[in-house]
Amino acid sequence: MWIYEKKLQYPVRVSKCDPRMARFLIEQYGGADGELSAALRYLNQRYTIPDKVVGLLNDIGTEEFAHLEMIATMVYKLTKDATPEMLEAAGLGPHFVNHDNALFYENAAGNPWTATYIQAKGDPIADLYEDIAAEEKARATYQWLIDMTDDVDIQDSLKFLREREIVHSLRFREAVEILKADREQKKVY
């Protein structure tokens, strides 16, 4: 159960219409290491992970949806005034003929999102290591995206998102240590 707050987790401003950057940003919308993958991965893992970690997955999975909303807002603002010609010049011609200006869960290369991007191994430690890797890959992608634009407003939002991935990675690492300590304790008994 969620309570929706009608504001973004962090403000999203863009300086100019820039469909080229929107095309790159969609990687974090419907790409393998994007926010949709992250949210669905963590929320799905809650059902089989030890109770001690459920709250963490709840918190982070929910926050990933807030990040998804920020990315969506960025893409929308970057493309809402773009003409079909501008979209085509940015490599978004195929997207336009299929979706007009609507967002779609796809990666920067135009491949649709797929559940094969995420795993559910059922082994808590294995699942948490996947989560740590996912956070590190998302952090790296945010860095590459920051490098691809000179729009300081977009960079500001992307830096916020990059920092959150670092925090998530640290929290998942802590969770691994907690579960490992538990496992060791059980062996003593």
Ligand SMILES: [Fe+2]
């Ligand atoms: Fe994250």
